[in-house]
Amino acid sequence: MRAATLLLSLITVGLCGCQSLEGYPRPLESREEALSLVRDDIQPAAVNAYASIAAEAQSGSRDQRLTAKRDQIVRARLYAIDVNYDDFVRGLTGQQKTFAIGADLVSAGLTGAATLAKSATTKTHLTTYASAALGVRSTVDKELFYSKTLPAVVTQMDASRKTVLAKITEGLAQSNAAYPLTAALADLQDYYTAGTLNGALNQISKDAGVKNAAAQQRIVNATTVKYATDSGHKSLFGYWAPNGVINKDHETILLACVPVQNGATATIDDLDRIINDGTPEAAQQRAIVAACVKTRDASFS
Structure with missing residues (x-):
């Protein structure tokens, strides 16, 4: 029981002491504060206001106001998605590092305690708990956090987001008639999906499939005998x-x-x-x- 209590205490100390190691500087505002800056423009009421302008009689000023409202809504939503994405990645990588370091501290503490313990039974228990802590870390690191593949997944999310962002930016350079809010909202959904783990893994799988098919075709081209018929x-x-x-x-x-x-x-x-x-x-x-x-x-x- 004492060993178990010691284990829980070390875990608490190890995890709480590593919060500053998530690898990101403190943002200017908290997530809630940042989202509050654009809250009015990401609410359904903003889309309703756009629809009200669209219902007006056709005029030059109407088109200009529609384009301005579209841009305002889209840029606000881009900012909100970016804020949430940054918070998501910060938490994802921070949890991995915090858990890994915490587990190492737990294991090191238990191993040291086992060395100092006088009772053979206590030594055995502490050594067993130290091995268990490392085993849990290994399992979580591989299964939950994708081990060393996590940086690659984040890189894929960043790349996919930039691809969609380029499409949105090109759309905003056009008039509302050419790129209405409905089209922008669909692209914004793709922008959000590109910043998810499932979206990144699907893109990695898709890219691998394309590369595999291209490589297979090159092999076929190189190994297939072409007979003359001229x-x-x-x-x-x-x-x-x-x-x-x-x-x-x-x-x-x-x-x-x-x-x-x-x-x-x-x-x-x-x-x-x-x-x-x-x-x-x-x-x-x-x-x-x-x-x-x-x-x-x-x-x-």
């Missing part, structure tokens, strides 16, 4: 093997016409590649071979 292939192959039987005299002429480098001797493999490959390089070489064969055998066509 007229050059048909003429040269028909000359090499009329009626499906190789003509050795024609083969000798073809080999003599195969372009080679540094005085090397052309091989049957070289000839087969040039005649049958479907690559652009082989097509160019077929044209060279065909022109050469014509000068050596007038019957070639």
Whole structure:
């Protein structure tokens, strides 16, 4: 019982003593204070005011007021989403660090107490509790906080939010007629979703799927044999093997016409590649071979 009480006391001290280690400076205002700055413009009443302007008779001033009201509402909601997102990420990373350090302090305290304890039973209990504290930390770190993947998830959330923000910014540069509030609200919902863990994980999965498909296609392109079907292939192959039987005299002429480098001797493999490959390089070489064969055998066509 004493060991359990000591464990709880150490946990409390460890966790409470690490609140300043969340890795963020103190914001200028609390979340509630920050949201109060734009509260009027994020309420349904603001959208109703926009709708009232839209119901007025068509005029230049009406369009200007609609655009101004749209911008006011959208920018207020962007700010509110940013405030909540900052609070969310601050809490997410802070909880991970606080729990990890607190668990380490608990384990260290219990291990030290076990060293000083005189009773063998107490030593065993304290050592067991120290191992349990580290085990709990490992489980929470891996399952709840994604271990080392958490920074990657936050990075993905930031990137996804910027992508949607760029779309919203481009929309606000247009008139209300081109980018009405309804379209902006839909994009704002995407902006919010981009800053969630589920949204980030879905995007990571989607990106991985796209990259996997692209890589697979590159593998297919590299490993799939492309056979020639052009007229050059048909003429040269028909000359090499009329009626499906190789003509050795024609083969000798073809080999003599195969372009080679540094005085090397052309091989049957070289000839087969040039005649049958479907690559652009082989097509160019077929044209060279065909022109050469014509000068050596007038019957070639």
